[in-house]
Amino acid sequence: MPIRKRRVSWLAALMALMLLLSACQSPSVTAPATTETPATTEAPATTEVPATTEAPATTEAPVTTETPATTKPPVTMSTASLEVHFIDVGQGDSIFLFCGGESMLIDAGENGKGEAVLAYLDELGIKELDYVVGTHPHSDHIGGMDTVLQKMAAKKVLLPDVEHTTQTYEDFIDAVIACGAEAFPAQVGYSGRLGEATFTVLAPCGENYTSLNNYSVVLRVELGDISFLLTGDAEALSEKEMLNAGLVSQATVLKLGHHGSSTSTSQEFLDRVAPQYAVICLGQGNTYLHPHRETCEKLEQADIDAFWTQNGHVVAITNGRELTFNRAPDTITYPVKEEDKPVQDLPVQTLPPPQTLPDQGEYIGNLNSLKFHKPSCRSLPAEKNRVYFESRQQAVNAGYEPCGSCKP
Numbered sequence: 001m002p003i004r005k006r007r008v009s010w011l012a013a014l015m016a017l018m019l020l021l022s023a024c025q026s027p028s029v030t031a032p033a034t035t036e037t038p039a040t041t042e043a044p045a046t047t048e049v050p051a052t053t054e055a056p057a058t059t060e061a062p063v064t065t066e067t068p069a070t071t072k073p074p075v076t077m078s079t080a081s082l083e084v085h086f087i088d089v090g091q092g093d094s095i096f097l098f099c100g101g102e103s104m105l106i107d108a109g110e111n112g113k114g115e116a117v118l119a120y121l122d123e124l125g126i127k128e129l130d131y132v133v134g135t136h137p138h139s140d141h142i143g144g145m146d147t148v149l150q151k152m153a154a155k156k157v158l159l160p161d162v163e164h165t166t167q168t169y170e171d172f173i174d175a176v177i178a179c180g181a182e183a184f185p186a187q188v189g190y191s192g193r194l195g196e197a198t199f200t201v202l203a204p205c206g207e208n209y210t211s212l213n214n215y216s217v218v219l220r221v222e223l224g225d226i227s228f229l230l231t232g233d234a235e236a237l238s239e240k241e242m243l244n245a246g247l248v249s250q251a252t253v254l255k256l257g258h259h260g261s262s263t264s265t266s267q268e269f270l271d272r273v274a275p276q277y278a279v280i281c282l283g284q285g286n287t288y289l290h291p292h293r294e295t296c297e298k299l300e301q302a303d304i305d306a307f308w309t310q311n312g313h314v315v316a317i318t319n320g321r322e323l324t325f326n327r328a329p330d331t332i333t334y335p336v337k338e339e340d341k342p343v344q345d346l347p348v349q350t351l352p353p354p355q356t357l358p359d360q361g362e363y364i365g366n367l368n369s370l371k372f373h374k375p376s377c378r379s380l381p382a383e384k385n386r387v388y389f390e391s392r393q394q395a396v397n398a399g400y401e402p403c404g405s406c407k408p
C-alpha cells in the first residue's frame with residue numbers, strides 16, 4: 001500500500017507539472033510538436049524506413065500465433081507515408097502508427113500480448129517509440145503495455161487522468177515510471193507530429209465517468225486529405241461530448257469504439273464522421289459477443305467497408321492522397337447467442353431474428369444436457385439440439401433440469 005500511494009502521487013505530481021508546463025508554453029496546441037521534432041532526428045528516416053518496408057514482406061505474419069494465413073504484407077511505402085497498423089491481439093486493441101521515422105503505439109492488448117506486440121514491432125524494425133498511448137485502464141488495452149515498455153524505449157506517454165485498482169493498472173504505471181518516459185495527461189486539444197502527419201487529442205472531454213471506457217483517449221490522426229479517428233473504448237456519452245464540443249469532423253477511417261459494442265458508435269457520431277472505412281479490433285469468439293448487431297447494421301446501412309482484426313492484422317498506408325489496405329474488407333458478420341454456431345459462417349442476412357425465439361415455446365430444453373432455459377438465456381443450445389416446452393412443469397415432467405444461470 002505505501003508503495004502504491006507513493007507511486008500514484010508521483011504520477012499525479014508529474015501530471016500537474018506537465019499541465020503547468022503546457023499551460024505556460026503557449027496557447028497554440030501545436031507548439032510542443034515544433035520543439036519535439038529536432039529531438040527525433042536521431043532516428044534517421046533512411047535506415048528505419050527500409051526496415052519497415054522489407055519487414056512483413058517475406059516473413060508475412062509478425063505475430064505468427066495470432067495471424068491467419070489471409071494476412072498479407074503492407075504495401076511498400078515512401079518516407080512521406082503514414083502507416084496505421086491495427087495489430088491482431090485477439091480481444092483487445094493495439095494500434096501502431098509510423099510516419100517519417102516517428103512512431104506511436106496506442107494500447108498493447110491484454111496481459112500476455114505484450115510479447116506479440118514486441119515481435120510485430122521488431123519485424124517492422126522499430127527500436128523505440130516516440131509516443132505511447134494507454135487509452136484507458138482496462139486490461140484489454142494496457143495489459144500488454146508493461147511488457148512492451150520493459151523492452152522498448154519510449155519518449156512520451158499519454159494517458160487519461162484516471163486511476164484503477166487492478167494489478168494490471170499497477171504494472172502499467174510501474175512500467176511507465178521505470179521506462180523514464182515523460183507522462184502526459186491526455187488533454188483535449190493536445191497535438192503533435194509523427195513525421196508529416198499530425199495527431200490531436202479529442203477526448204476525454206469530461207470527468208467523473210461511471211464507465212472507465214469513457215476516459216478513453218481519442219485521437220484524430222491526419223496526413224493530407226486522409227484521416228483516422230481512433231476511439232479506444234469511448235462510448236456514446238463521450239461521442240456526444242465530442243460532438244457537442246464541435247470536435248468531430250469527417251474522417252476517412254474510423255476505429256469503432258469498444259470493439260463494435262452497441263455502447264458505442266451512436267448513429268449521430270457515425271453520421272458526422274461519415275467514414276469510408278471502419279476497423280473493429282476484436283477477437284474471434286469473444287465472450288462479449290462483439291461486434292454487436294446494432295453496430296453492424298449501422299455499418300451496412302451506411303455502406304461502409306469494414307475490417308475485423310480477428311481475421312488478421314489490418315494495415316492502412318496513405319501518402320496523404322491515396323489510401324491502401326493490406327487486404328480486402330471483411331464480410332460484416334456478428335455473433336448470435338446460439339453457442340454452437342460458428343461465427344464466420346453466419347452472414348447477417350441469414351440470422352434468425354432473436355424475437356422469434358420466445359414464440360416457439362416458453363422454455364427451451366437442450367437435448368444433450370437435459371437442462372432447460374428461458375428463451376432469453378445466453379446459453380441456449382444450437383437449434384438442432386433444442387426441444388421446446390410450453391410450461392415449466394412440462395419441462396420438469398420430461399426429466400429436464402433448470403439452467404443454473406437463467407434459473408427458469
Ligand SMILES: [Zn+2]
Pocket residue numbers: 136138212213233
Ligand atoms: Zn474498456
Ligand SMILES: [Zn+2]
Pocket residue numbers: 092093138140141233258259
Ligand atoms: Zn476494450
